[in-house]
Amino acid sequence: MITYYSQRAAEYDRIYDIPERQPDIQELHRLCGAMFEGLDVLEVSCGTGYWTQSIASSAKSITASDINDSVLQIARNRTWSGTAVEFRQADSYALPDFDRRFNAAFSGFWWSHIPQNRIRDFLLGFHAHLAPNAPVVFIDNRYVEGSSTPISRIDENGDSFQIRKLGDGSSYEVLKNFPSKDELTAAIEGIAHSVKVNLLDYYWILSYQKK
Ligand SMILES: C[S@@+](CC[C@H](N)C(=O)[O-])C[C@H]1O[C@@H](n2cnc3c(N)ncnc32)[C@H](O)[C@@H]1O
Secondary structure: OHHHHHHHHHHHHHHHHOHHHHHHHHHHHHHHHHOOOOOEEEEOOOOOOHHHHHHHOOOOEEEEEEOOHHHHHHHHOOOOOOOEEEEEEOOOOOOOOOOOOEOEEEEEOOHHHOOHHHHHHHHHHHHOOEOOOOEEEEEEEOOOOOOOOOOOEEOOOOOEEEEEEOOOOOEEEEEOOOOOHHHHHHHOOOOEEEEEEEEOOOEEEEEEEEO
8 A cells, every 4th residue: 555655656646636536535625725714734655735725824834744745845845935834754553752732633635545444543542642622523434336446355353355457558456445324433442532524526525523
């Protein structure tokens, strides 16, 4: 997965150009621009900074991390005006000491790549960097027959996989889960309040406040 996204860096943002998904994409941009006004946001697995840009339209600051330097280079080369944006190379499962607690958090299209048996540990590690009651937002894909890349197999842990091809012809097997609304709410049971799951046609949005 890490190699796949490193190799895909230059072509990554094309996924957001699919014509039939544009109304949903615009809604996600609107939400990212509206939900973090005046807040100091921690974003993990930020990729090329595509959603970071929308968050930056209203947040006070953003600290955004990803494990791959190739995507961070693209993110750093975007135009960042006004909002303080800092990029850090970091493993989302083992985040560094940021010397502060953030009062908001975001991650886009990362949850679906986390093996189900690692989600709780990831969340606990992520939450450790957040202040109580910090709003947390995850966005990700719903599985849409005929639009999503087909699931190639499901393993013994219930994680699903897709075969992804890049422009150079190389192909990778990538873990990609499509959690239900119930699975999303179960994952944060006991560590969140004010939970909302919003289903668009192609995407889901999980928002809550850290307990
Ligand atoms: C589907 S992309 C999402 C990128 C970006 N958030 C977006 O929505 O456009 C998943 C990202 O997770 C990153 N990634 C994979 N494994 C990671 C890990 N262990 N820690 C941090 N980032 C990781 C990849 O480099 C990639 O940028």
